[in-house]
Amino acid sequence: MLGKTGSKSVHLRRRIVTQSIVVGAFCSAKGSKGALPGAEVRALVSGSTELVRPFIEAFGSRQKNFYYDSNLRSLVARRGRAIYLALGPVSLSTLLEADVDGPIISVFVASQAYKQIISSAKVNRVKQVTGVFAECSPDSQLELTYAIFQRRISVGVLLSSSTAGSEDLIRRAAQKHNIELVAHMVSANANPVRELNRFSDVTAILAVPDAAIFNSQTLRGLLESTYRRGQGIIGFSASMVMAGTLATAYAAVDDVAAQVDEIVQFISRERAPESQYPYYWRVEINKQVARSLNIMISDGVLTLGNRPRAR
Amino acid sequence: MRMSPRDWSIRSLLIALAIAPVLVMLAALVSAMFLSAQKDLKADIDEKGQLVAAALAESSQYGVISENRNVLEQTMRMLAATDKTVVRLAVLNIDGEILASFQVADSAGQKTFEFSHPISSQPVEANYFDSTTQLHMPQQSSGVVKDKKQEVLLGRAIVVIGAAPFLTAKHRAIYSVLLLASVAAFCGGVFGLVLAKRIEQPLREVMRAMMQIRQGQYNVEVSRVAGGELGELQEAVVDMSRALSSQWQWLESKVEQRTKELQKANLEKGKLIAHSNMMLESERKRIALDIHDQLNPSLIAIRLAASALAANDPKSLRAEEVKKLAGDIFSTADEIYANARRIVKSLRPEIMDTLGFNKALAELVRQFNVMQKHCCFDVVVMEGTPNLNGDVAITAYRVIQEGLSNIVKHAQATEAMVTVDSAEAGKVRVVIRDNGKGFDVNRGRGEGVGLIGVNERVAHYGGSFSLKSGPAGTILCAEFPVS
Numbered sequence: 001m002l003g004k005t006g007s008k009s010v011h012l013r014r015r016i017v018t019q020s021i022v023v024g025a026f027c028s029a030k031g032s033k034g035a036l037p038g039a040e041v042r043a044l045v046s047g048s049t050e051l052v053r054p055f056i057e058a059f060g061s062r063q064k065n066f067y068y069d070s071n072l073r074s075l076v077a078r079r080g081r082a083i084y085l086a087l088g089p090v091s092l093s094t095l096l097e098a099d100v101d102g103p104i105i106s107v108f109v110a111s112q113a114y115k116q117i118i119s120s121a122k123v124n125r126v127k128q129v130t131g132v133f134a135e136c137s138p139d140s141q142l143e144l145t146y147a148i149f150q151r152r153i154s155v156g157v158l159l160s161s162s163t164a165g166s167e168d169l170i171r172r173a174a175q176k177h178n179i180e181l182v183a184h185m186v187s188a189n190a191n192p193v194r195e196l197n198r199f200s201d202v203t204a205i206l207a208v209p210d211a212a213i214f215n216s217q218t219l220r221g222l223l224e225s226t227y228r229r230g231q232g233i234i235g236f237s238a239s240m241v242m243a244g245t246l247a248t249a250y251a252a253v254d255d256v257a258a259q260v261d262e263i264v265q266f267i268s269r270e271r272a273p274e275s276q277y278p279y280y281w282r283v284e285i286n287k288q289v290a291r292s293l294n295i296m297i298s299d300g301v302l303t304l305g306n307r308p309r310a311r
Numbered sequence: 312m313r314m315s316p317r318d319w320s321i322r323s324l325l326i327a328l329a330i331a332p333v334l335v336m337l338a339a340l341v342s343a344m345f346l347s348a349q350k351d352l353k354a355d356i357d358e359k360g361q362l363v364a365a366a367l368a369e370s371s372q373y374g375v376i377s378e379n380r381n382v383l384e385q386t387m388r389m390l391a392a393t394d395k396t397v398v399r400l401a402v403l404n405i406d407g408e409i410l411a412s413f414q415v416a417d418s419a420g421q422k423t424f425e426f427s428h429p430i431s432s433q434p435v436e437a438n439y440f441d442s443t444t445q446l447h448m449p450q451q452s453s454g455v456v457k458d459k460k461q462e463v464l465l466g467r468a469i470v471v472i473g474a475a476p477f478l479t480a481k482h483r484a485i486y487s488v489l490l491l492a493s494v495a496a497f498c499g500g501v502f503g504l505v506l507a508k509r510i511e512q513p514l515r516e517v518m519r520a521m522m523q524i525r526q527g528q529y530n531v532e533v534s535r536v537a538g539g540e541l542g543e544l545q546e547a548v549v550d551m552s553r554a555l556s557s558q559w560q561w562l563e564s565k566v567e568q569r570t571k572e573l574q575k576a577n578l579e580k581g582k583l584i585a586h587s588n589m590m591l592e593s594e595r596k597r598i599a600l601d602i603h604d605q606l607n608p609s610l611i612a613i614r615l616a617a618s619a620l621a622a623n624d625p626k627s628l629r630a631e632e633v634k635k636l637a638g639d640i641f642s643t644a645d646e647i648y649a650n651a652r653r654i655v656k657s658l659r660p661e662i663m664d665t666l667g668f669n670k671a672l673a674e675l676v677r678q679f680n681v682m683q684k685h686c687c688f689d690v691v692v693m694e695g696t697p698n699l700n701g702d703v704a705i706t707a708y709r710v711i712q713e714g715l716s717n718i719v720k721h722a723q724a725t726e727a728m729v730t731v732d733s734a735e736a737g738k739v740r741v742v743i744r745d746n747g748k749g750f751d752v753n754r755g756r757g758e759g760v761g762l763i764g765v766n767e768r769v770a771h772y773g774g775s776f777s778l779k780s781g782p783a784g785t786i787l788c789a790e791f792p793v794s
Contacts, residue, residue, distance in 0.1 A: 051446055088446040110440030110447045134440050134447030193377045211441030216434035217463050221376035223435075228373075228382075236440065237449040243437040250449040 036083060039102070041264055042075050043068035043085035044095055052087050055107070058257035059085075063264060076100055083264055086131075089113050096121040096129070103272045105263055106131025107256060110209040110236075112162055114275060130272035132251070132259050135209050135236040137277030138166065139173040140249040140305075144283055145204055145234050146177040147301045148247060148290075154180035155234075156199035158192060160212040161185075170206065181206075186213055193221035196229075205233045207245065219243060232293050238284040246293065247285045249305065251278030258308030280308045321514050322507070329503020333496045340492050341485075348481045352474070359396055360426035360472040366390060368428040368468035371402045375410060375430050375465045383411035391415040398423055399471035402430070405464060421475040428470075431462040513541040520548045529556035583763050598654060605650040609643045616640045659705075668704040669731075672711060676729060679715050686724055688715065693732035697793045699739055706768045707741055707791055713761050714743040714787045722747025722785060735790070738774075743787045749780040765789070 041063050045052055049070065060066050068085075069075045072094055075084075082102045086092035092106045096117065106114055111133040118126055145155060155174065159167055167183050174181035182202055186195050192213045199205060205226055207214050214222070214236075223244045226233055232246030241248050251259070259279050266273065282305035290297050319327070367390055374383035387400040391413060398421075401412035440447040520531040531552045533545045616636045620628075655661065663671040669692050676690040699707050711729055718727050724747030734740045762778065765787075769776040774791040 047444075047446065051448065089443050108446040108448050113440065113443060113447065116443075134449060191376070191378070193373075197377070209440035209447075211439065214439050215441055216436060216439065217432055218376075219435040219437065219439075220432055221373060224373040225377055237438045237447075239437040239450065240439070243435050248449075252450065253448075 036081055036103075036267065038065070039081040039083050040078065041066045041085060042078065042082045042102075043087055044072060044075055044091040045070045045087050046090035046094065047088060052108070054253045055087070055257055058254050059260060062257055062261040072098055083267060085260065089117060092117050092129075092131075096125060099125065103128040103130070103267050105129075105260055105267070105272070106275070107260055108134050110134040111166075111275075111277070112209050112211075127271050129275075130263060130267070131275040132256055132263070132279075133275065133277050134251075135277070136249040136251060136281045137173070138170040138206070138208070139176065140277070140281050141206055141234050141236070142170075142173045142177045142179050144247060144249045144301070144304055145206065146179055147304050148232075148295065148297060149203060150298070152178050152180065153203035154182055154201060155204050155206050156182045156184065156196075156202035156231075157206040157208065158184055158186050158195060158210070158213045159208070160210050161188070162212065163208050163210045166208060170208070188212070192218050193225050196222065196225045199231070200229065202231060204246070205231055207233050207235045207240065209236050214240075227289075227292070230293055232289065232295060241284045241286045244289060245286065246289050246295070247283060247297075247301075249281045250284055251281045255280035255282065255308055279306065281305045282307065321518075322511055325507030325511055326504060329507045330500050333499040333503065337492050337496045341489060344485055344488055348485060352477050352481055355477055356396075356424050356472055356474060357426075359394070359477075360424055360470055361428070363390065363394055363397060363472065364426040364428035364468050364470040367400060367402070367470055368430045371430055371468055372432060372465065375402060375404060376432060378404075378410065380411045384413060387411065387413035396472050396476045397470060398473040399469075401469040402466060403469065404466040407467075410466065416473065421473050421478075424472045424474065426470045426472065428468045429464055430466040430468055431464050433462055510541065513545055517544055517548050520545075520552065524552050524555060529553070529559060579763050580767075583767060586764070594658075598658075601650070601654050605654075606647055609647045609650070612643045613640050613647075616643070663704060663708060668699045668708065671708060672729065672731070675708070675712060675715070679719065683719050686718065686727060688727045688729070690729040691731070693730070696731055696733045697739055699791065699793065703772055703791050703793070706772055707739070707789070710765050710768060710787075710789050711741060711743060713765050717761060718743075718745045718747060718785075721750065724748075724784065737792060738790050739793055740788065740790045744784060746784040749782050749785050752778055752780050 041059075043052075043056065043059075043066070045056075045068055049056075056068055067075075067078065068087075076098065082100075084095050084100050084102055084104045086095050086104055086106045086109070088108050092104070092109055092114070095104050099122070106129065109117070109131060114131055114133060118129060121129070142155065145153070157167075157170055164185060170183070171181050182199060184195060184198050186192055196205070205222075219240070223233065233240075233244075235241055235245035235248040236250075238248060238250045255278055259276075262279075263273060283302060285297055285302060287297065316324075316327075367387065370386045370390070371383055373379070374386060383402050387402070391397045391400060397415050399412065399414050402410045404410050438445075438448060516533045520533045523531045529552050531549065533549050616639050620633070620636055662674050666674070672690055672692070676688045679686075679688045698704075715727065715729070718724050722745050724745035727743065727745040727747075730740075730742045730744075732740055732742075766776045769789045769791070772791055774789060776790075777788045779786045779788075
């Protein structure tokens with residue numbers, strides 16, 4: 001619970017000074033019909049506020065008409081039009097179930113979990129939900145992959161039934177970046193580490209968020225197996241890079257805040273834009289792993305990505 | 312013939328003393344080593360087995376996860392190459408099936424120990440975006456999960472360790488220590504023998520000296536060949552022999568002196584006996600003369616008177632004649648009685664029986680005062696002095712009588728004092744002192760028999776006798792025990 005310090009009725013809230021004029025002017029300038037000028041952005045926090053504080057501060061610095069709370073009732077009881085921010089899977093599910101009056105923007109939810117939650121929501125409600133996925137797009141990851149190796153390579157990707165739908169997207173991205181993609185479907189009871197034997201000829205492995213393949217129990221084996229073959233794993237989160245994968249493209253908190261701010265500008269009351277991968281991203285490299293795999297990382301790789309405008 | 316340790320020679324005892332502790336220490340050391348080695352052997356095997364099993368489990372993790380048997384065999388081969396104690400290695404999956412095994416050596420003929428260690432995967436913490444409750448934040452920290460409960464059991468690593476290499480190593484260590492201990496024991500024995508020899512020589516010297524002393528050769532010489540306590544022992548033996556020699560000489564002289572004294576005493580006793588015999592004969596002679604001179608004439612007179620009466624006709628005798636004869640007989644009988652009493656009195660002081668020792672002594676002193684006008688005799692009986700009775704009283708009386716007679720005969724004294732007291736409980740002391748000219752006690756005692764008789768009389772009743780004499784007079788002292 002956000003800011004609760006002894007009394008259930010007391011919720012610490014942070015009120016950002018409303019600057020509806022700025023938002024309205026931006027919307028008018030873009031000429032977006034049905035936008036929500038002056039709407040208050042209300043964020044529902046679930047779990048520890050400390051985890052999302054960097055985002056709250058980053059987004060608060062961009063969006064002045066911003067309010068966040070861990071209590072749903074307090075959040076919906078506020079007057080005026082609102083755009084809801086769901087911080088995390090639990091907040092998204094809660095807001096969908098509460099049928100709040102206003103569009104919902106999901107943040108810090110990976111594409112697989114997002115699709116799972118949306119699939120169980122009311123159909124009419126779905127139109128008003130959008131989000132920025134937690135992981136970067138396959139396009140960004142493969143762009144990074146090519147930048148690291150600086151040549152056409154083959155990249156393997158393990159997919160399960162829950163991520164099989166992404167194969168086309170990944171394949172298009174591979175084609176775009178001159179990468180040969182070798183995709184393999186992992187059956188439900190199969191050992192992902194053993195399945196890596198199929199990728200004996202690939203140079204790198206692309207990791208996608210898939211609980212059946214990449215989890216705390218399998219990562220050690222996957223890392224050791226790929227290391228023995230001299231293969232690097234391009235991960236999907238900075239924390240995985242710290243755990244031992246070679247590199248990843250990821251959206252930092254500032255990047256996500258900037259993208260959400262832009263969505264807020266264009267979102268309409270009737271229909272929200274499509275959920276999207278982070279538009280802004282940057283690169284995290286595990287230099288020790290790169291050195292162990294005898295991969296030279298150029299300076300250009302470290303500066304790769306798309307940074308938001310400073311405000 | 313079997314000899315008990317009690318009969319061993321000094322050399323044998325010293326050699327045993329030098330060797331026995333070394334052998335006992337050696338035996339104790341070897342026993343302790345064997346016991347310790349047995350305990351250490353099990354601990355070493357346990358430690359090694361658990362260590363190798365843990366190492367195999369850790370290094371087999373990937374092979375089990377990936378079911379890569381080549382990797383597992385390679386891992387086991389490398390492990391076996393680094394440790395010669397391993398006999399067999401095996402990796403089992405979670406179902407207990409053997410994924411790979413490696414037989415390193417033939418275990419026949421040696422004892423083996425099997426160890427097992429679980430193979431488990433430690434989860435790696437990172438944000439996998441797979442949680443439905445946690446935020447999917449890309450920069451969330453990662454690290455190894457500490458919670459053991461999250462570890463997943465993958466299989467088991469089996470290690471069979473052979474005891475032979477451990478035994479070989481232990482035997483080598485024991486043999487080395489045994490060799491060192493044997494060398495140490497040998498050195499200790501040699502050192503002990505040298506020391507024993509150094510001890511033996513002085514002891515033999517001492518023994519030789521003691522045997523000489525036993526044979527009566529007291530002037531022994533022992534050359535001091537050892538320092539310290541052994542040297543002191545040698546010196547002590549020499550000192551002792553010298554002391555024995557001087558003691559022996561002193562005893563010899565003492566015996567010689569006592570022999571002379573005894574001879575002298577025997578001579579005195581002979582004189583005394585002769586004197587006593589002479590005195591006895593003299594006394595018999597005096598009594599015979601007394602009877603002959605004093606009793607016989609009176610008895611003859613009485614006989615003649617009685618015969619005259621018997622011979623005459625009683626009718627012819629006149630009354631005056633009969634009265635005269637009866638008067639003669641009566642007076643003669645009185646005379647006989649008086650003479651007989653005097654004779655008896657001279658043989659034994661009658662007054663002693665009637666008046667006791669003190670009164671008899673006073674009468675004796677009075678008689679001497681009557682006989683000797685130029686010397687004044689006096690007697691003092693101290694108050695509280697026990698009264699002497701019986702033979703002791705007679706002896707004391709005779710001692711005093713002899714002493715006073717000697718004063719009269721030899722001292723030329725003008726005063727003499729007899730004192731009877733009880734200076735000590737249970738004893739009566741008689742002291743006779745005079746102011747006479749005195750005499751040489753040694754010479755006087757040697758020549759006279761009176762004092763010898765006094766001495767013998769007193770000694771006979773367990774008393775003591777002493778005599779002091781000088782120009783100022785003589786003091787005779789005799790003590791008698793009283794019951």
